[in-house]
Amino acid sequence: MEEVPISVLSAEHCHLGEGPTYDVTTDTAWWFDIREGRLFEAKLGGGGIRTHALGRMASALGRIDADRQLIVADDGLYIRRLADGAMTLFQPLEADNPGNRSNDARVHQSGTFWIGTMGRKAEPGAGAIYALHRGKISTLFTRISIPNSICFSPDGAIGYFADTPRNVLYAVPLNPATGLPRGEPEVLLRHTGIGGLDGSVVDADGLIWNACWGASRIDIYSPLGERLRSLRVPARQASCPAFVGSDLSRLLVTSAWQGMDDAARAADPQAGCTFLLEASARGRAEPDVKLA
Template sequence: MTDHVSILCDIACELGEGPSYDPATNRLFWFDITGKRLLEKPFPDGETVVHDLPFMASAIAVIDAGRQLLAAENGLHVRDAATGALSLVQPIEADNALTRANDSRVHPCGAFWIGTMAKDESRDRGAIYWFFRGELRPLYRPLSIPNSICFSPDGRIAYFTDTPRGLLYRVDCDPQTGLPVGEPAVFVDWRGSDGFIDGSVVDAEGVLWNARWAGGAVDAWAPDGRRLRTIAVPAAQATCPAFAGADASRLVATSAWKGKSERQRGAEPDAGKTFLIDMPVCGRFEPKVKIA
């Protein structure tokens, strides 16, 4: 461990992803996508509860005090927070058994951007969709592995990447609808550098925090594209950061052991675990998603 990083949860996920903190319940949620599990932990030191799911899911958002929305391999499901009961409310690529949801996040207005990809990571089988008040639209396709979906605090900028291509994009957004206006422009060109751009989140000051897959790090990027700092984490395949805590001043990051042999896992015992990056950040809470 580094001076700033400790293990928040020692359950090793094959593909840990989609961390999201609910301030109303002081609970952190995240997924083991390929393991079909939703993990729930009272933050920071409560016992982690593992919920088995009937499908691969990758992202969670709060609807209201009793309901959550899950992005899953066949669409969006409402989850009863008390019982775990699930109901499909918006099919997405439900007729395509070869794809699943991936990185997704709620825009400040309540719109949900949902990424999809091939389960076997085949190129150009995925897309990014926009869902708001019952309406679904495709935004960008074809993509291979959509990631890094996140938004500026005022909702005027969206970010996303297609991880294998190594370019992190920014695009102007309508803050009232979460729809892009204009064409995406390159924000960070990571081609040829160490690792790949994975999940991201933007803090209250507009700084983008990115988990670097195969780079074992979380990078902070200023709104003008300058890299401000890099924090090493003890898992090469870092996947996604999130803000947590009563004032959103703590940073957590998920990781994965997917694709590693037993020998490689033995050499990297913390792969797949979830980490607390114990340094103050100016985080912000995720907005609630508006489904109707």
């Protein structure tokens, strides 16, 4: 496992840190504590970190424009105004199923937003993956237990997702213009050994950077599913990466203390912290989500 320079961006111990993203236009990183209903905002060039109480579980966001974000929450999609944090329901999502919540999500280059849901107690097969395409929600894949690793190839022609309990990463052919499937998912890799496939992001070379939950590392895979490198993370439950910085060469990694008892938390004192890895990556900026 490789060691790269690491700093702690936030020493706040997130119960379940997730959903990091980066707005290159404002040099601002965003991430969530799903369990505690919090959204974190960090100006990487200075200015500190702000914490926003959302009043509900939320797990991911997409930038709409300079003034608005689309928040993926446990009962629907909300438009959030950056100026005052006001949130307005845009569309419900599984609002009739209070046993579920949102999880991993990411915006395709076309502006289509892929969104995963799961049971609040990770009940087998309770979740699904949806697509918000031009303002309409459609179901892509069902009977997902814990959707993770939603990300896309640089040309937009391949989508990836994982079901963490199965420890399988799938690849599915997409229409690059819409971000919607044009074929069935196929197994790209089966993870074996310690840990499980959690959040992922794809760099400019098509390499898949995956947070290996339970293994204190980021694994980097080729588009063929070959593991090329592993980078150490100073928390056992790394949950999701995002490329950050003006040149997108650094890696922000969230983590969690979820499921740990007192002894486990004492043995993992940085569990739930948010880290910056000097990864020398060739990252890509996240696209804006399109609502219409």
